[in-house]
Amino acid sequence: MNIGRAAEKSGLPPKTIRYYEEIALIRPARAENGYRDYSEDDVHRLRFLQRSRSLGFSVEECRTLLSLYQDDARASADVKAVALDKITEIDRKLAELKSLRGTLARLAEHCHGDQRPDCPIIDDLAGKRGA
Amino acid sequence: MNIGRAAEKSGLPPKTIRYYEEIALIRPARAENGYRDYSEDDVHRLRFLQRSRSLGFSVEECRTLLSLYQDDARASADVKAVALDKITEIDRKLAELKSLRGTLARLAEHCHGDQRPDCPIIDDLAGKRGA
DNA sequence: CATAAGGATTCCAGCAACTGTAAGGTCAAC
């Protein structure tokens, strides 16, 4: 099938699919006219990529997961390790965002937010601590 | 002062400082030998940028904040609005990450993580729902 | 049969926010 149909079926835009081929994540066949020709298996792989990307895995992680997906002799422990690493990474990001949010919320809370120039947010950004 | 000293004082690498000049966030003077020459005020601006970037503001938001910083007639309401927008954005990211984390944790929990190939994580990524 | 629309192809540029590298200029110390 052509790339447009594969795009519909996988939920990925054609541009992205071509990009995935460029970085060697998938290798579709070519028809005689030069068009890419996707098999059902290719579409499975594309959907796999779509889902794993949407779960926050990087393209390189997706490459690993895809090779595990295609490896019938894989150990589920290997897959689990990737998932747990990602959870750790997400936890780090969550902690960082929460901390940022706390700081911003505290600053905003102390800013009267009117037409006067006096502003604790700016003061903090400028390094004028406390007060 | 030279860029190296300004880097030390602001906590930003020289490369980043040059980049900020390239995108017109700061405009240091030049010495006769062509070296950038930073004033104390320049360093204040750099520290301001360092702090606001580290709080998660985009470079363009930093540009806005910096102009507010340098505007003695600013309304604190304008600053507060930027901060509140950023908090909203952080909340969105937090929700997304929490959701991802939940999905991954659920998948990992059901994966026995041993030497066998059977893996609910892969099954889910492949679209085999339920089971 | 011509042609126009809709898809397909390639390649190149651009987004954010830097970072790395190369090739060279300047300055202070020995």
Added chain:
DNA sequence: GTTGACCTTACAGTTGCTGGAATCCTTATG
């Protein structure tokens, strides 16, 4: 005078696409 630290510019690379231009192929219609 030469070493080494520091400065300069310019260009490439990072991540993960996305948009655009020029061209080709296929299909439907007049």
